[in-house]
Amino acid sequence: MSSLYEEVSTAPASDVPVRRVTININGENRTVDVEPRLLLAHLLRQGLKMTGTHTGCDTTNCGACTVLFDGRPIKSCTMLAVQADGHAVQTVEGLATASELHPIQEGFKAEHGLQCGFCTPGMMLAAKALLEENLNPTEDEVRWALSGNLCRCTGYQNIVKAVLWAAEKMRAQAGQE
Amino acid sequence: MALDEVKIGGMGASRLRVEDNRFIRGKGNYVDDIVLPGMLHMEILRSPVAHARIKSIDVSKAWEVPGVRLVLTGEMMAARNLAWMPTLSYDTQAVLATDKVRFQGQEVAAVIADDPYIARDACSKIVVEYEQLPVIVNPTQSMAPGAPLIRDDKEGQQTNKVFDWEIGDKEATDRAFEQADVVSKLELHYPRSHPSPMETEGSIADYDRATGKLTVFMTTQAPHIIRAAVALVAELPEHMIRVVSPDLGGGFGNKVPVYPGYVISILASILTERPVKWISDKSSNLISTHFARDVYLKGEMALRKDGKILGFRMHTTSDHGAFFSDAQPSKFKIGLLHSAFACYDIPNAHMVAEGFYTNKAPGGVAYRCSFRVTEGMFFQERMVQAAADDLGMDQAEFRRVNFVKDDDFPHRTPFGFLTDSGQYGKCLDVGLEAIDYKNFLKEKEEAAKRGKLLGIGISTMTEPLGAGNSREYDILGIKMFDSAELRVHMSGKAILRTGAKTQGQGHETTWAQIVAHELGIPADDIVVEEGDTDTAPFGMGTYASRSTPVAGAAVAMVSRKIRAKARKIAAHLLEVSEEDIEWELGRFYVRSNQERGVSIQECAMAAYSNVPDGMEPGLENTSYYDPPNLTWPFACYIATVEVDPETGVWDVLKFVAVDDCGVRINPMIVEGQIMGGLTEAYAAAAMQFITFDEAGNCIGSNYMDYLLPTAWETPGFELYEVVTPCPHHPIGAKGIGECATVGGPAAFVNAVLDALKGTGVRNIDMPLLPDRVYEAIKTGKDISGAPPVKVD
Ligand code: FES
Numbered sequence: 014m015s016s017l018y019e020e021v022s023t024a025p026a027s028d029v030p031v032r033r034v035t036i037n038i039n040g041e042n043r044t045v046d047v048e049p050r051l052l053l054a055h056l057l058r059q060g061l062k063m064t065g066t067h068t069g070c071d072t073t074n075c076g077a078c079t080v081l082f083d084g085r086p087i088k089s090c091t092m093l094a095v096q097a098d099g100h101a102v103q104t105v106e107g108l109a110t111a112s113e114l115h116p117i118q119e120g121f122k123a124e125h126g127l128q129c130g131f132c133t134p135g136m137m138l139a140a141k142a143l144l145e146e147n148l149n150p151t152e153d154e155v156r157w158a159l160s161g162n163l164c165r166c167t168g169y170q171n172i173v174k175a176v177l178w179a180a181e182k183m184r185a186q187a188g189q190e
Numbered sequence: 191m192a193l194d195e196v197k198i199g200g201m202g203a204s205r206l207r208v209e210d211n212r213f214i215r216g217k218g219n220y221v222d223d224i225v226l227p228g229m230l231h232m233e234i235l236r237s238p239v240a241h242a243r244i245k246s247i248d249v250s251k252a253w254e255v256p257g258v259r260l261v262l263t264g265e266m267m268a269a270r271n272l273a274w275m276p277t278l279s280y281d282t283q284a285v286l287a288t289d290k291v292r293f294q295g296q297e298v299a300a301v302i303a304d305d306p307y308i309a310r311d312a313c314s315k316i317v318v319e320y321e322q323l324p325v326i327v328n329p330t331q332s333m334a335p336g337a338p339l340i341r342d343d344k345e346g347q348q349t350n351k352v353f354d355w356e357i358g359d360k361e362a363t364d365r366a367f368e369q370a371d372v373v374s375k376l377e378l379h380y381p382r383s384h385p386s387p388m389e390t391e392g393s394i395a396d397y398d399r400a401t402g403k404l405t406v407f408m409t410t411q412a413p414h415i416i417r418a419a420v421a422l423v424a425e426l427p428e429h430m431i432r433v434v435s436p437d438l439g440g441g442f443g444n445k446v447p448v449y450p451g452y453v454i455s456i457l458a459s460i461l462t463e464r465p466v467k468w469i470s471d472k473s474s475n476l477i478s479t480h481f482a483r484d485v486y487l488k489g490e491m492a493l494r495k496d497g498k499i500l501g502f503r504m505h506t507t508s509d510h511g512a513f514f515s516d517a518q519p520s521k522f523k524i525g526l527l528h529s530a531f532a533c534y535d536i537p538n539a540h541m542v543a544e545g546f547y548t549n550k551a552p553g554g555v556a557y558r559c560s561f562r563v564t565e566g567m568f569f570q571e572r573m574v575q576a577a578a579d580d581l582g583m584d585q586a587e588f589r590r591v592n593f594v595k596d597d598d599f600p601h602r603t604p605f606g607f608l609t610d611s612g613q614y615g616k617c618l619d620v621g622l623e624a625i626d627y628k629n630f631l632k633e634k635e636e637a638a639k640r641g642k643l644l645g646i647g648i649s650t651m652t653e654p655l656g657a658g659n660s661r662e663y664d665i666l667g668i669k670m671f672d673s674a675e676l677r678v679h680m681s682g683k684a685i686l687r688t689g690a691k692t693q694g695q696g697h698e699t700t701w702a703q704i705v706a707h708e709l710g711i712p713a714d715d716i717v718v719e720e721g722d723t724d725t726a727p728f729g730m731g732t733y734a735s736r737s738t739p740v741a742g743a744a745v746a747m748v749s750r751k752i753r754a755k756a757r758k759i760a761a762h763l764l765e766v767s768e769e770d771i772e773w774e775l776g777r778f779y780v781r782s783n784q785e786r787g788v789s790i791q792e793c794a795m796a797a798y799s800n801v802p803d804g805m806e807p808g809l810e811n812t813s814y815y816d817p818p819n820l821t822w823p824f825a826c827y828i829a830t831v832e833v834d835p836e837t838g839v840w841d842v843l844k845f846v847a848v849d850d851c852g853v854r855i856n857p858m859i860v861e862g863q864i865m866g867g868l869t870e871a872y873a874a875a876a877m878q879f880i881t882f883d884e885a886g887n888c889i890g891s892n893y894m895d896y897l898l899p900t901a902w903e904t905p906g907f908e909l910y911e912v913v914t915p916c917p918h919h920p921i922g923a924k925g926i927g928e929c930a931t932v933g934g935p936a937a938f939v940n941a942v943l944d945a946l947k948g949t950g951v952r953n954i955d956m957p958l959l960p961d962r963v964y965e966a967i968k969t970g971k972d973i974s975g976a977p978p979v980k981v982d
């Protein structure tokens with residue numbers, strides 16, 4: 014077990030059921046004991062101390078909590094941690110390597126695709142899911158792919174540019190390989 | 191030789207943002223990311239009803255939930271004199287209700303527990319018995335004779351009125367109307383909305399009994415104001431309070447006020463002697479924290495046949511909710527709404543403002559807005575279009591005729607504002623050309639023949655940004671200056687702290703650019719810190735687009751103080767007298783021999799190692815900047831739309847924005863601010879509003895009812911710039927953060943109404959939802975007020 018989630022389960026164990034789950038997070042298997050009602054977003058943030066995944070609403074609307082679940086973007090505030098047992102989750106913390114940013118991260122910075130940064134991790138992961146399917150999206154395709162993620166600061170125009178910037182770089186990289 | 195300013199990231203460089211390095215890695219540090227040892231979690235129980243007497247509160251079952259550490263009610267707060275707190279507008283607000291609840295979502299009790307889930311479980315076990323009272327949801331009900339008194343807690347309060355306020359010369363204005371050829375009238379409602387930053391409010395209070403010190407990490411745009419308020423409320427001495435505002439996930443005015451949750455978490459920490467975290471969920475945030483707008487405006491304009499405006503009258507009726515807790519400068523009851531029409535040369539004006547209590551969440555906060563100017567400017571530009579139509583005049587020409595001309599500055603408005611600079615006609619020209627005005631009018635005519643409805647809407651305005659000066663602007667008596675402290679290290683690297691607080695505006699990037707511009711220290715060598723009252727100099731925070739006008743000016747001024755000292759050191763190092771020294775970016779040199787010089791970094795080293803006799807070592811200073819006036823940016827926004835008469839759906843064909851915010855420190859960031867602001871303008875015009883049913887239930891308590899535009903709906907924007915430097919700002923900059931939100935909505939609404947011109951429809955109140963537009967087209971009648979609550 015690489016981590017025990019303590020924060021949430023401090024109530025007397027007698028009446029709180031606990032499930033042991035193993036989730037592959039950013040390539041690493043993490044085994045944790047969780048209450049069945051614990052949301053995946055809260056496990057990531059509070060249990061595993063990966064606070065890059067944000068929660069901006071409680072109604073599955075804002076997308077700040079977006080992570081990739083077996084490669085597909087999902088809203089981690091609307092999935093129970095136990096549902097992720099045996100699955101792979103990618104968060105913003107898994108985007109960059111020690112030495113290199115992911116092109117999407119670079120694109121967001123280069124095109125001023127963020128201001129307060131609160132929506133940014135979710136946006137980047139939604140964008141990653143898009144680009145993994147379609148490395149040459151149109152502006153409309155980008156806008157549609159990001160329409161489950163709200164941003165209150167940027168007006169989206171630069172976010173769209175950021176994703177297109179990343180797509181171009183990723184195409185170039187793919188071409189080189 | 192002098193440095194290349196763009197290369198060192200100085201003024202005018204579109205320098206990429208340094209804060210992004212942590213945000214793109216998910217390494218931001220927002221309040222909810224902070225974990226302190228032993229931290230407890232707090233959840234607030236809120237009132238499900240809008241107006242009711244509290245008959246009893248039974249918390250016994252909540253205490254029985256394992257893991258609960260404390261349950262707080264109004265009674266317990268009252269025992270410590272904390273049941274009520276002062277607001278930033280000289281009113282009071284309940285922290286936890288004792289007598290009545292006055293709006294849905296009001297704070298009734300709080301549970302502090304080992305984790306947030308337990309706190310929530312326990313909240314659901316609290317039983318409150320309410321005796322329902324008649325509910326007031328708008329000013330009309332509020333002012334009706336026999337209306338129930340909402341604020342029966344206030345001594346001497348006989349009615350639901352908050353204030354009466356008046357400005358201008360009534361008699362002179364009456365005379366202007368007597369001379370008018372045409373009188374144009376308009377009435378409208380600016381609906382209630384919520385700033386709704388993506389991150390909600392929250393705090394972590396950490397009281398240390400051993401030292402007597404209280405530390406509060408919190409989501410605040412104005413940490414020093416909050417410290418003053420906490421000192422007042424909690425009766426703790428200021429030096430024993432440290433307020434830290436870490437990264438903020440947006441603010442937009444919503445994070446200026448003091449919220450009950452902050453106060454409760456503080457008391458909870460004092461009582462439990464543990465850190466206590468409170469993070470509001472979005473639904474609570476939308477129903478209980480400060481809303482914006484909700485003003486009914488009506489007015490008329492006295493016009494001469496040739497298009498000249500002779501005068502105007504305005505009347506506002508504003509809905510303040512249950513507690514008057516707007517953060518407004520104390521002299522002005524309806525904020526700076528009376529800056530409306532400031533870009534037009536109008537000799538006479540009179541305005542009356544009335545405010546009312548209702549059973550709705552408190553607020554009237556400046557949502558991306560310099561104290562209510564948004565409502566004023568919206569009314570202005572809707573009125574201007576109506577007046578041009580009434581005169582049968584071209585709407586662009588009508589504006590041009592009435593603009594304050596470039597050489598008429600400084601210009602005093604009838605309500606006493608002093609505008610000082612601008613090129614209004616030029617901005618309009620740039621906008622008209624960009625939208626291809628003449629051609630569009632032709633296209634529009636032709637489209638009409640094919641049954642298509644095209645429209646063009648213009649909005650031009652100047653607005654007062656950057657409160658103060660301190661003679662006129664204060665909050666709770668605290669004058670509205672701002673500050674900067676610069677400490678240059680031995681190596682010539684530096685740390686800068688200001689009294690402002692960034693929430694996404696990129697201060698960490700731009701402030702360093704101002705220092706680079708003034709001192710030639712590369713921006714990358716300067717770290718910017720804000721938001722910690724223990725380290726930052728006293729300032730009034732960031733809202734009302736005041737950072738660049740006030741704190742930004744302080745940054746320039748403190749850099750100049752540093753340069754003045756460095757000059758003395760340079761003279762000492764170069765062994766010449768100070769008068770023989772010249773400055774170029776990054777270095778001092780001897781006038782007679784430009785080769786002989788010392789860099790600012792060499793001066794910094796000498797400040798710690800080789801100062802002239804009698805000089806104090808070190809190279810640091812502080813500036814408190816009290817601006818002589820507000821700054822007056824100008825904007826011209828033009829939208830073209832197509833309205834589908836069969837559905838009422840309207841699409842933006844093109845949107846051009848021409849902004850003159852003076853000198854731009856970082857053009858990339860300025861444009862980011864404009865695009866963000868335009869999106870909020872589009873939101874207001876198209877979809878974003880909060881309404882209430884008769885029982886006072888808030889409709890708009892989540893993002894399914896309260897619609898924010900996504901990337902899919904948001905139109906594209908074309909940006910243009912004109913630069914008229916601010917004459918009194920040290921680097922010629924003006925505020926910009928909110929211009930687009932303030933001026934933008936009228937461009938969209940004017941465009942839709944222009945498309946509907948032949949139908950007899952004069953006004954549709956925002957938001958212009960398709961069904962409202964459709965109904966207006968079909969009936970040929972105006973659509974007024976908030977959209978009705980649909981029950982299905
Ligand atoms: S937090 Fe808003 S969708 Fe998950």
Ligand code: FES
Binds near residue numbers: 129130
């Ligand atoms: S950058 Fe602030 S919400 Fe998107």
